[in-house]
Amino acid sequence: MKTAGFLCYFRGTMAINKTKQDVLRDGGKLFVPSLSLDCVIFGFHENQLKVLLLKMKNADQWALPGGFIYKEEDIEAAASRVLKQRTGIDDIFLQQFHVFGDPARSDKKFHLNMMKKDGVTVAKDNWILKRFITVGYYALVDFAFALPVPDHSSVACEWWDLHDIKELFMDHKNILHKALETLRLQLNHQPIGYNLLSQKFTMPELQKLYETILDKKLDRRNFQRRMTGYGILKRLKETRKGGAHKAPYLYSFDLRKYKKALAEGLQGGW
Amino acid sequence: MKTAGFLCYFRGTMAINKTKQDVLRDGGKLFVPSLSLDCVIFGFHENQLKVLLLKMKNADQWALPGGFIYKEEDIEAAASRVLKQRTGIDDIFLQQFHVFGDPARSDKKFHLNMMKKDGVTVAKDNWILKRFITVGYYALVDFAFALPVPDHSSVACEWWDLHDIKELFMDHKNILHKALETLRLQLNHQPIGYNLLSQKFTMPELQKLYETILDKKLDRRNFQRRMTGYGILKRLKETRKGGAHKAPYLYSFDLRKYKKALAEGLQGGW
């Protein structure tokens, strides 16, 4: 699964038949200048919330998958493209959540150092050395269907348990934190799970998902009452056999009602 | 209050002693390219929600106040700067809410037409003619303290009643709509009013604010119970005399508790 491993400053946007030098030279013509996007891709596996990270080449650091926006490309489309490239998944839940525009967030020295290690030289005014403002997106994907693929700047693309992530490239830890905060707030307004779980799932599995996102234990019985109360679940006649104990019922989402709830929001407030 | 009225493509960022030509020539060096910000500035007056709009020169159109980001400027600071320039108010509630990145949102022909009317010519690759991605901010300000000032691209800066706004420049109507939608959602999580009302206010005034934002009538007695329940209000011993009927008590916010509620959120959900 490992690729040739180009430089991190390509951020996954290099066209297949181009060389590093080509992209460094042409990037300024291809992309919207000074603007990037970063994706916090959440998955759920073995009752743990996971985030997809890239191990950067020539540096012992992990980073969020990101990319640049082509000059005539919609930014939503650009985010979708990055996700498709990293996970192979097409039609996924994707949400813009914040813009990070601190001028100090860019790290010119880091890039210069990386290029030096790679034996690449660029002009002093090269586009990659400019300050970058980045748009944060978070995505919810089905862990089972995702095929993590490193980009040309990285040597690995792996799922990380949220609790194990200590430090990330630049301000990516901060971006991740903000994404999680937004996700937690979204739980109150929008149904979640369709994009993170398999088609069929048990109530304990769904509950674990909520508990992991919220980092909080929930009462099993109250959770069931609340979820079924939303009216977006269909209880199947099958049960999940194979567990060590009583076999729980399988559920699936009523997609029509689920999408209606997504559009209209769950509980009102005012 | 009306100023000389330069072109709209300066978006309020032109330095005072520079000519139009100067900024058009230097903008590419001064600002982060292809990126702008637009502010939806809400005020509250005579029981109506107002939005600050600019009437553009050489066009019978109104637009949101906006601006560009200096190359080494934080985007939050840039938004604050724009607000300070348009309203004279310093320390205001300001919140980023969305990035608008549709490549079709920019209107090259419009700018060319405007410049033609103004007798200004620029190179075909001038920075102002590029595609622009804009970051939306909304602000809540005390109507009484705001002194609307047009920027160099506009001939007027006025408060508009939300209901009277029909069409706006480019996609600004859409931006306004999204801002209002966000504000309505925020009502459920955050206290509001400190930035929109005077220091002292009556409960009916606060209720009117909520009703206007939500575009919905609320029960007077239930509203009072709910608001006092938040514990962020201080009831003063004064009443507002002069009304045609029973004088209502005056309230003010307990700023310490108000800010605590801002930071922690109001009702929990999960």
Place this chain on the structure above:
DNA sequence: TTTTCATTGCGTCGTGATGACACAATGATA
């Protein structure tokens, strides 16, 4: 001065959502 009356302050009632907890049913494992 007295009366009028819209507005204000405070309270009640019923409903539904929520948190805490009880108990029987299930089904793989011992």
Place this chain on the structure above:
DNA sequence: TATCATTGTGTCATCACGACGCAATGAAAA
């Protein structure tokens, strides 16, 4: 066959909220 953690369902008290009643207020009208 017995065990026992887990699951399905229900109960109860509490609380938030919407709908509404009623007396107090105080400027305007009589």
